[in-house]
Amino acid sequence: MKTNSLDFDAQALREKILDLAMRGKLVKQDPNDEPASVLLEKIKAEKAELIKEKKIKKSKLLPEITDDEKPFDIPDSWEWVRLGEIGNYIQRGRSPKYDKESLDHPIISQKCVQWNSINIEDAKHITEDFFKKLEPYRFIQKNDILWNSTGTGTVGRLNIVKDNYNHVPVDSHVTLMRMNQFIDSDYIYYFLRSPQIQKNLGDYLTGTTKQKELGLTNILKINIPLPPLSEQSRIAAKIAELFALLHKVESSTQQYAKLQTLLKSKVLDLAMRGKLVEQDPIDEPASVLLEKIKAEKEQLIKEKKIKRSKPLPPITDEEKPFEIPDSWEWVRLGEVLTILRGGSPRPIKKYLTDSPNSINWIKIGDSTVNSKYIDHAAEKIIPEGLDKTREVHKGDFLLSNSMSFGRPYILKIDGAVHDGWLILSDYDKLFDKNYLYYLLSSNFVNFQFKSLATGSTVKNLNRDRVAHTIALVPPLLEQKRIIKKINYLLTKLNIKLY
Structure with missing residues (x-):
């Protein structure tokens, strides 16, 4: 947005903040933090236990990240990791059977997932039979990330669940991503919003011009620069603080323009x-x-x-x-x-x-x-x-x-x-x-x-x-x-x- 008195491009500043954050340049590294390499070992051990207890399914082995896939240098305490390695559950919803009469069971579609909110008021509703057949893990939980995965103009748009919902699933056009407990979901959400992903979204899409699709295979292979857990939280908190400040400046600028x-x-x-x-x-x-x-x-x-x-x-x-x-x-x-x-x-x-x-x-x-x-x-x-x-x-x-x-x-x-x-x-x-x-x-x-x-x-x-x-x-x-x-x-x- 630009005004008469201030050349102020809020979106460009947001992108710059996210870019610096994902390169380890937004907050200082703390030598006392447990390195991300140790964190990854904990995640592997926990996922193995969850698979053993049949709480999650064993996923296919993902290819190692080559040097050519690493777009920039990261701090020594960080690690490059694929998204599929740090998620406990990453999957699209099922194709729904809609109920035009009953409003008992809403289901989240691309229309519900906006950049600024998850709007359940825009949700369609599913039949009782379809609802009863859904597995418990398909219902969204707090800190789940929802990523629109189909549709020109909507694919790539995402948000993170911050409210408690009572048994609300997503449909087949939205990917639900639930991170491991050793991962800060806010950090992953901000990474997926960053220019590294959003400006290169075409690299992850398949399909025709009329129907671009963000396939699950490509989502799982996404490379993420992973900091120590404490640093993930510090980065997410700093981004939130700066974004809130930007919003205040943006609002003031809009009021001034009016x-x-x-x-x-x-x-x-x-x-x-x-x-x-x-x-x-x-x-x-x-x-x-x-x-x-x-x-x-x-x-x-x-x-x-x-x-x-x-x-x-x-x-x-x-x-x-x-x-x-x-x-x-x-x-x-x-x-x-x-x-x-x-x-x-x-x-x-x-x-x-x-x-x-x-x-x-x-x-x-x-x-x-x-x-x-x-x-x-x-x-x-x-x-x-x-x-x-x-x-x-x-x-x-x-x-x-x-x-x-x-x-x-x-x-x-x-x-x-x-x-x-x-x-x-x-x-x-x-x-x-x-x-x-x-x-x-x-x-x-x-x-x-x-x-x-x-x-x-x-x-x-x-x-x-x-x-x-x-x-x-x-x-x-x-x-x-x-x-x-x-x-x-x-x-x-x-x-x-x-």
């Missing part, structure tokens, strides 16, 4: 009400400017250079949410701007080209959240495509009319736009470009866009609805003073200008 957004909205709100700068009686009123523009338009219609547009309804007093200075005017955007919708030549592949004489094909994906401008286009089309789309020019405004609808951008390039954009042009006689940008970015206009947007799942703005949006026109000279004041205040408040 405050910045609120302050920016307040500045723009004052600006749009005529309360940010003083009015100057020398300024030519907006009404005079509007009359000049109206006269010019009538002349162009008379000369048949443009067509007379359908008149928009007058703005009623009920539509005006607040008082404005006497030198300002209320207008509908469609009265003072040319508003058009983009168009897409189809099939688009027929018109795409890499030719140097081609035309910029400007799509929603060419815009960025943190920019006021669009200055490049990833794709280009041949000139013949212009007949089936809309041509745009430097200085034109684009409004996204779907998804993040209503967000304004100013073009720094010429080109053509597809039908995901609305084009606003011919504004320069009435609006300063930067004032218009702030006007379109203000809550006053944005709230209208949201109320006018249509569609159920994906909201859309159409041309007519934007044309009906009411806006404020100060004198041109006052617009420039407003821009200067906005920029000054946002800079002082350490808030991005756009």
Whole structure:
């Protein structure tokens, strides 16, 4: 996550903490700790006893770890070990038989295992017969690690059980890992979350692109840098402490970002009400400017250079949410701007080209959240495509009319736009470009866009609805003073200008 005041990437810091921890560089080694080599002998002896008592099954012998498999050096008191050697029970759940009526027996699926929680509320439920056939060891216990083992987008996600659950199993898409008593489960959990595993997850996956799978064989063979037991606990505790601190910083940063957004909205709100700068009686009123523009338009219609547009309804007093200075005017955007919708030549592949004489094909994906401008286009089309789309020019405004609808951008390039954009042009006689940008970015206009947007799942703005949006026109000279004041205040408040 990044903010205006602090280049703070919490996820990168978490990964760095985990990386240092797994290399033995997060906490100091204690020479009094019993070495991991002795610990491994204890684990072998205990597992042999458990097998003898038929409490766990004997597992297949795992191959020795070669030097090529060791990605980095570890402290002398540590040992490289395979995950299967230190787990008492590592197995996927069984394929369930679901019960759509009874809610007596929940079963954990990939959906339940999230990075931040194990959410039993999302669990499906199994039949009584299926439940009764489950062996006792299949029910999750405190400190078990649950690892999603199938599904694009979910495979590799894991969490550790920290609550007591009453006879809850996992399904066949989740691997349950129960460590030996001489292993700190929190340490293993953090290792499996670390970049060593998560950034190299593809090395452990099998299957097709559509259905990647984390197989049990590969899980058992995972190499783990194992510290002495006491050091495992110190490392896990240190990671938890640092993660908690990061969470506090992250929360504070998010709160600060919200405050910045609120302050920016307040500045723009004052600006749009005529309360940010003083009015100057020398300024030519907006009404005079509007009359000049109206006269010019009538002349162009008379000369048949443009067509007379359908008149928009007058703005009623009920539509005006607040008082404005006497030198300002209320207008509908469609009265003072040319508003058009983009168009897409189809099939688009027929018109795409890499030719140097081609035309910029400007799509929603060419815009960025943190920019006021669009200055490049990833794709280009041949000139013949212009007949089936809309041509745009430097200085034109684009409004996204779907998804993040209503967000304004100013073009720094010429080109053509597809039908995901609305084009606003011919504004320069009435609006300063930067004032218009702030006007379109203000809550006053944005709230209208949201109320006018249509569609159920994906909201859309159409041309007519934007044309009906009411806006404020100060004198041109006052617009420039407003821009200067906005920029000054946002800079002082350490808030991005756009």
